[in-house]
Amino acid sequence: MTSTTARPNVSVGGYLARRLEQLGLEHLFGLPGDFNLALLDEMLATTNLNWVGSGNELNAGYAADGYARLRRGPAAFVTTFGVGELSAVNALAGSFAEDVPVVHIVGLPSTTVINHGTLVHHSLADGDFGHFVRMAAEVTATAVVVRAHNAATAIDQALLTAVGSSKPVYLGIPADVAVAPISATPLSRPLRVLRSDPAAAEDFRDALTEFLGGAAEVTVLAGPRLYRRQLEQRIRAIAAQNGVRIATQSASKALLDESHPANLGVYAGAFTDNAETRRHIDEATPLVLSGVVLTDFLTGSFTHGFDPEHAVDLQLDHARIAGNAFYGLYLEESLRILEEVLESRAPRPAPLPRRPVPAACVHEPADPRGQLTHADLWPLLQDHLAPGTLLVAEAGTSFYGALEMTLPDGCDLLGQPVWSSIGYTLPATVGAMLAEPDRETVLVIGDGSAQLTIQELGRLLALGLKPTILLINNNGYTVERAIRSPEAAYQDIVAWNWTSLPAALGAPTTPVYRVDTPAALVEVLEKVRAETDQAALVEVVLPRDDAPESLLHIARSVR
Structure with missing residues (x-):
């Protein structure tokens, strides 16, 4: 006798969201656009995923990357077709280069539009809707356009690929497919991943x-x-x-x-x-x-x-x-x-002589009231960091300065040394802190890098996150100057009023400071440590051509 019990259905968008939730995600990053609105409605209506909007799609990709790194698992962000997804390609490439399992979900025009090659906005007006999927295939482990008839299989396979390869994947979902009903039965079986032969x-x-x-x-x-x-x-x-x-x-x-x-x-x-x-x-x-x-x-x-x-x-x-x-x-x-x-080695080796661990000592600047330099900045920051701190360091002077520090126990260093795309760390800090909201976090980022992604400072502060942000103002692209042509016009950036930015970006009560001597830095770091209930922006003024020694090694090798 055939059962008449109806199988439960769920929309394709709802199915994807519930799979992401089963993989442990609590946040979904991205930006709305007309081709992904139905998809977003389905994803957010059927789960407890928290929406985190970003200033642009590049920032959303970076935020998802930071979230995945601290979660030690996948993350996801949503963009719209064409203009949105192309804005995010750089972030996706960084996730691929650095082995981060990010799921890029793209709301596409309807299946009818795609099949008929209709000349719609955000397309290249040539009737070919495969351009951007093919681009994504170059920087992902798999790039798939989901169809209703096999949506559950396509989604599950892509998510398994992301987790198994620790690489980003691309899921394009046409607007009509996003709302199409499919069986919810596969959701009763969690995805099984990472089983070795x-x-x-x-x-x-x-x-x-x-x-x-x-x-x-x-x-x-x-x-x-x-x-x-x-x-x-x-x-x-x-x-x-x-x-x-x-x-x-x-x-x-x-x-x-x-x-x-x-x-x-x-x-x-x-x-x-x-x-x-x-x-x-x-x-x-x-x-x-x-x-x-x-x-x-x-x-x-x-x-x-x-x-x-x-x-x-x-x-x-x-x-x-x-x-x-x-x-x-x-x-x-x-x-x-x-x-x-x-x-199981037998006989068991004897313990080796252990490397002596240097005793902790407080750094004493040669001239506490003189010009602050990298030689003082990093030891003083090292003295300030508490055990367990997440230190986020931007590519360039920040990351290589951080390498010269001896971090306290339990600390993590988050950076992007393989892809080295400047501007990554500010939005990545948003994702990282949402993954571990109770963790003390310090972000160090240069002025040139910050100008690429500064919009995300507004989102970070609006979310109530409380990092200490050290913004290194060294008047341009110091690492590039160290490689070649330090006086070239292209090494300069526009001088911004950095301490005015939190207020301009919607957080007028955020404490801001400007320091240019070792003594001032120590005083401000002590003040920030005492005010743990709020974020702080510290503009750190350094000489234009000063850099950590480890970065100069890199510059000489590139040169």
Whole structure:
């Protein structure tokens, strides 16, 4: 007998929103546009997702990226067709380059319009509605236009791809498809992700045991992809094993507390500050690369002295041992196996002599009333940071200045050193703080970078978020000046009245400060620390051509 019980239905937009909620999302970023209004109504009417509007689509993409990084999982943002989605492509490319699983959802014209090639607004007026999907395919793991007849499958596959690859994906949803009813039955089965191939795992375990052998010392270089899989605790457990030392790349500087005795510090090839750190990595036998990215800025312009083909290389969806590949093996599983193999070594290695951790001391500027420079800024900020702080550092002087600090325990450093798109951090701070709203957050951003995305300061303050923002005013593009033609007109920017911006952007009660000496900076940081119930903007005036030494290394290598 055939059942007459009606299967529950949900709209395509509602289905997508509920899947995102099942993946742990609480916020949805983006901007409205006429082609995505029906989609937004469906998504927001059927879930508890909180809408976070941005000043422009680029900022929305950056905010979603920051949200995903701190959630250690996917994030999503919505734009409209053509003009909206193209504005967001730079953010999407950054998420791809830095392995961040962002879902870009685009409201498209109706299926009828697309099928007939109707010359509508926001299109290129040539009847081809595939231009922008093809563009998105170049900077995503998959780019799909959803149709009603297979919408649930298309959505689920795209979301699984985002989580499995830790890359962004693109979902284009025509206006009529957004409201089309489909079966809600698949929603009763949560998406199952990141299951490694058991045979590959066992083969890897055997090969790893043989490769490590009876090594008394195992050195690990830990990279930023470990963050994408929430593997910080696993690294700490590995660091606690006898005979293990761990260095990090600059993009994963705070992955292991810098006070940890097994922490060798940051490794960046020839740009490594500590000669012992460089020697340990370059001469390590055996060497384990875990979630490592070998780009120019992370390897000291490719001056790393180790050969990945002679190491263990653990990546997001595969592993290699001396060039032998194990596919279908996710980083969670390979790192777990590494810990177990280290634990089971017999005889158990004796503890290694631990790296001495420098004693904490308060920085004393040579001239507290003189001109503030980078030589004083970063040590003074280091003295100010509390354990557990999220430090967000913009590409350029801010990020490389942050690398020179010794961060207190529990801190995280959020930056974008691979893609290095200036302006990223201000909107990314919005997303990061929504992901961890109770965490003390300090954003350091340069004047040139801030001018790209300053609109998001208004949204940040309107949301009631309370970061301390250090805006470095060094009168233009300092890193570019260090590379070439420091006096060229194109290195200059328009001088803004930075301390007037919070009021102009809707938050007139936000405390603002301007400092240009070490003593003034210390006084303001102490005041900000005492006023934790509100955000603060501190304009930090520095000499035009002054820069952290680590950034000058990079500039010389580019030059």
